[in-house]
Amino acid sequence: MSMLDWSFVTLLSSALLFFLFALFSVALSIMTRRKLRPLKKRPPKNKRKRKQFILKRRKFEKQVKRQRNSGIILFVLMLMTTGGAFYTRHYQMNNLNANDSESIVQSYYLLDEVELQLSNIKNNENPQKSIKNLRELSLSLSSYGARRAYQGLTEEGQILLNRHFILLKELGTNLSSQTVDSLGNTDTMEGYQKDVKKVKDSQKKVFKRFKVNEAALKSKK
Incomplete structure (x- = not known):
């Protein structure tokens, strides 16, 4: 307890x-x-x-x-x-408990880093290093599949948070098998950038619902 x-x-x-x-x-x-x-x-x-x-x-x-x-x-x-x-x-x-709060904060920085690595690959800025970083990030995102929102939250809050965890897991699972060549395809790259945006839109809903101060998170980058 x-x-x-x-x-x-x-x-x-x-x-x-x-x-x-x-x-x-x-x-x-x-x-x-x-x-x-x-x-x-x-x-x-x-x-x-x-x-x-x-x-x-x-x-x-x-x-x-x-x-x-x-x-x-x-x-x-x-x-x-x-x-x-x-x-x-x-x-x-x-309100988020300590574990859920930590998960949301970590995923916030992971998503930003994923977005950066995708941008580096798209712009051909040291793509081999970026794909390696991306695989490590994808493993961290995939781990969210095992997480469940605190059951003391309202049903609406649990559904919102669990849905966000699932999106994080799916993004990580899909990215884990990508290579520099596959992401070099314009359609594939745009597809993953859209996926990141989709997860970030879900993140905004979570932040709004649980009153997470995004400005404070940005200042700690």
């Missing part, structure tokens, strides 16, 4: 405990009020009994006030922890 999973479970469990303690305080308050009810009548005239009567009534009044305040505090704590638990869950469902 991730830290957010533990936070959600802890907050929800705390909310349940606070709720039970609040109910217990309310129940005690009701019981004390019942004990206090007979003491609401006029105190006895006997001085000693009158003093005991008043002391007992004040004692129960203080208990009722203390139990009522405890119930209110516990209820407020229950609301706060419940709100915290649901906020944590909402955050989990709509």
Whole structure:
């Protein structure tokens, strides 16, 4: 379980405990009020009994006030922890976890590098070195086929992310068998450049959905 999973479970469990303690305080308050009810009548005239009567009534009044305040505090704590638990869950469902975030960042740089190597081959700039680099990159992209989006995300988020991982895998698998000669064919080269663009379009959707700061990624290149 991730830290957010533990936070959600802890907050929800705390909310349940606070709720039970609040109910217990309310129940005690009701019981004390019942004990206090007979003491609401006029105190006895006997001085000693009158003093005991008043002391007992004040004692129960203080208990009722203390139990009522405890119930209110516990209820407020229950609301706060419940709100915290649901906020944590909402955050989990709509934000990338550490593993998915790392995968998206790595694939961002891989795609840029693939695009660069294809451009070098197209422009005949040290094509042998570029094809070697391209094969290494394609292996990294192919590994995305084994990745699955975090199941705590919304169904829509999981589908979007898994579809992007599949596109990355397919691009890597297709590129792995290419040679300088095959990529020297204009149609083949244009086809792969279109494939890269397709994956980058998918990447933009992922960035938009999960609010990934592309400018920050560019600045780290």
